[in-house]
Amino acid sequence: MIKIAFAGNPNTGKSALINALAGSNLKVGNWPGVTVEKKEAYFNYENNEIMLVDLPGVYSLSPYTLEEKITRDFILNENPDIVINVVDSTNLERNLYLSCLLKELKKPMIMALNFYDEFDKLDYKLDFSKFIDLIEYPAIPTSALKRKGLKELMDKVLEVYSKKQNFIDYQLPFQKDIQNELEEIKKILLTNEKYKIILNKYHIDYVAVKLLERDSWFNETVLKESGIDFKNFEEERIEKLEKKYENDIETILAEQRY
Numbered sequence: 152m153i154k155i156a157f158a159g160n161p162n163t164g165k166s167a168l169i170n171a172l173a174g175s176n177l178k179v180g181n182w183p184g185v186t187v188e189k190k191e192a193y194f195n196y197e198n199n200e201i202m203l204v205d206l207p208g209v210y211s212l213s214p215y216t217l218e219e220k221i222t223r224d225f226i227l228n229e230n231p232d233i234v235i236n237v238v239d240s241t242n243l244e245r246n247l248y249l250s251c252l253l254k255e256l257k258k259p260m261i262m263a264l265n266f267y268d269e270f271d272k273l274d275y276k277l278d279f280s281k282f283i284d285l286i287e288y289p290a291i292p293t294s295a296l297k298r299k300g301l302k303e304l305m306d307k308v309l310e311v312y313s314k315k316q317n318f319i320d321y322q323l324p325f326q327k328d329i330q331n332e333l334e335e336i337k338k339i340l341l342t343n344e345k346y347k348i349i350l351n352k353y354h355i356d357y358v359a360v361k362l363l364e365r366d367s368w369f370n371e372t373v374l375k376e377s378g379i380d381f382k383n384f385e386e387e388r389i390e391k392l393e394k395k396y397e398n399d400i401e402t403i404l405a406e407q408r409y
């Protein structure tokens with residue numbers, strides 16, 4: 152079975168796309184332990200069983216809201232084979248911040264440039280090949296409303312799936328001094344055996360970014376999973392960067408992503 156997670160800002164058409172693809176086979180429940188709705192759908196595409204998971208609409212993947220924690224936990228821990236990042240193509244600039252954060256999770260990903268009917272109506276233009284070069288993963292124009300691009304999207308899913316990669320090598324978007332710091336953290340992670348258990352589960356680039364931004368949810372999760380406590384990890388060096396930029400590290404990274 153191919154497991155696909157749909158992630159994107161609120162109102163980008165995630166549910167509409169799932170409904171258009173799978174008909175009305177939507178199963179509605181709750182995420183374990185919380186009252187946020189969990190929707191899944193199953194259908195068959197060219198002899199492949201497909202599971203579609205409708206993640207809550209989010210603007211970020213911070214440790215601060217339930218929806219954002221559900222989204223990143225699902226993508227990191229439930230091993231979807233592919234993430235479909237649904238964006239509103241008429242609102243690209245606002246949508247691409249989350250796309251950038253999703254890339255950091257390093258899972259195989261495809262962008263659905265949804266609302267493409269509106270995009271056309273507005274007579275917007277996109278240099279498609281340049282855009283794909285910049286985002287570093289495939290993008291397919293879709294309209295859930297007009298049922299356009301659905302076959303192309305699913306064909307791309309099968310193509311990406313057949314490559315059977317767990318982690319994808321995207322470039323991280325940060326400036327040189329941040330990048331250097333990430334490299335230092337990665338060196339520490341690689342030279343100590345005890346971190347192996349974490350690196351087997353999470354891509355090292357992702358671990359490095361989470362440690363650098365003191366991500367509390369990541370620290371909690373890792374502590375629970377492996378007993379390793381990353382609290383205060385690299386604290387001195389993080390504070391040095393904060394002094395240099397005269398800002399807190401989360402804001403520094405967020406600004407560079409923007």
Ligand SMILES: Nc1nc2c(ncn2[C@@H]2O[C@H](COP(=O)(O)OP(=O)(O)OP(=O)(O)O)[C@@H](O)[C@H]2O)c(=O)[nH]1
Pocket residue numbers: 159160161162163164165166167168207208209265266267268269293294295296297
């Ligand atoms: N014109 C147009 N409208 C669309 C398209 N996709 C979805 N819509 C409409 O946009 C609205 C929001 O769609 P949803 O599928 O509910 O969006 P969502 O991403 O699931 O939103 P959340 O669950 O709140 O995160 C609905 O009224 C859809 O009918 C599209 O491609 N074109």
Ligand SMILES: [Mg+2]
Pocket residue numbers: 165166167205
């Ligand atoms: Mg929805």
